[in-house]
Amino acid sequence: MANQPAQNLPNIDLGEHQSLWKEHLELQTKILESVDAKHLFPSNIWQSARKVLDMGCGEGSHLLRIQSQYPDKSYTGIDVDKDVISMAQAKTSEILFLLKDIYSYTPTQEFDFAIARLLIQHLPNLDGFLGFAQACLNPGGTLWVVDGYDELKRIGPKAPLLKAAYDELAKAQKQRGTDRNGSLELVNLAHKHDFRVEQEIIEVLYAERDFSRQVLKRLYEVNTRVIKDRYSLPLDLNAIYAQLDEWALDDAPSTIGVHILTLQKI
């Protein structure tokens, strides 16, 4: 993948939105691979977990990758978007995928490990989320949260339009009542919902050390196409893609900040 040229995107029309979103989620999984390898898999709580729930599982690529490495656990993924649940189900019969909204689904206390990866920034109500996670987990169960940390997202000087696009996105998300850095707030809310903060980590992932710059370039291309549509942002995609071509040749550091939180149900 690292040496493949990114496909040209400007010709993609809205009808292809679904496949773009799928690609977007798969690229994110690729970019965050090192997070699981470094922080999740070596931990004792992960090693001893038996029943795993992925909340906001998307098209299942993350859960599928985990399941292939740890087939000894049972896995369930839930998501509110029926398109991604269909895509996930088409990928495997080894994982149970359910169409569920965390704000209306009443789960039973059966899981000992719950994952919320890149979910929190899309949620309008974090108390409701923690109440849901509390209801899913056995006593002593673990909630593992991974989300973005924008302060450490360094795009570099060659792509100022991309930086401006993400600033616009953050504003649009705020207007919709969600917060790109919402996972930071969970630490303040955890105790109220009988969770104890076990660990909090800010990880910085570097292009070319932790993932390929070409994969990140493709993610930015797909992502700007998706957010332009989803948030009605006035983005000049051709100008952004032209800057990204320059950016891909630059060797200025390009990083992604990741906020990782381990909460234990008391």
Ligand SMILES: C[S@@+](CC[C@H](N)C(=O)[O-])C[C@H]1O[C@@H](n2cnc3c(N)ncnc32)[C@H](O)[C@@H]1O
């Ligand atoms: C950025 S995607 C992350 C997907 C996956 N966790 C990953 O890491 O690749 C966020 C997902 O959360 C889902 N989601 C948002 N609100 C939800 C809700 N209230 N209940 C269940 N899923 C939700 C969205 O449909 C979307 O698939």
